[in-house]
Amino acid sequence: MKSIIFVILAAGAIISVVFGARQTIPLSISGINSSDALDYLDISFAFALGQLINGAITPLGGAIADRFGSGKTLLIGIILSALGCALIPSSDTLLSLTFSVGILSAGGSGIAGMPVVMSAVNKLLPPEKAGLAFGFINAGGSIGQFVFAPLAALIIVTYGWQVSIYALCILLILILPFCWTLRSLPEAKQKKSPLPSLTLLETLTLAFKTPSYIFLLLGFFVCGFHVAFVITHMPGVFAVCRHLYPGGL
16 A cells, blocks of 8 residues: 555645646736737637536546556646647647647646546545545645746746746656556456446436536536636736726726
8 A cells, every 4th residue: 555645745746736737827828819820819719628628538537547547647648738838839820729728738637637636546545544635635736726826927927928838848747757656557457346337328327317416517617617717818807907007996
């Protein structure tokens, strides 16, 4: 059994960086918008597609982890996210920006998201320790979102938005070794449970027949919708208001 401290640190670091990177990329929108080949509608489309891709692929991350193991799944997701971030500064067309932001970066963060990390932790720690570990790991994700935004803003103001994006790429690469700590065997190689296993379609059918799951899904949809708007567009709204009303309202 792996040390609970190492598992929590590895899971918390992955969640913190992956969530933090995803939340701070929109701070570079004003820099991306400075390109003559892109307008704000193009940028909005790329980021909106990224939200859809991230939400759609996150549940598939668990299925991928069951088939190939948590470590490989997290490794693939983080590499895709880092590659997408690295391509953003050179994405000067709608197609290239959609590919880097809307597919690679968003898809990678979806694959290496909370479900895969929590599943890995649940398999690596005894049941009596899992609840405590989940609490610390969730806190790690919140810390990443809280700390990364002001740091990214400081880097953007001091060195430029491209440097901020490349800094995120470096952080994503630095957490790759933690995937080894959270590695687990694929579902097929684990000890078989006496309970019958369900296919993905059977699991989804059962979930959508459960009222509590529907209400939970609706709650997350409302939360995700307004949070996505705030982190993507609200910084630009503040900048416009400051420009129009330099002395305040």
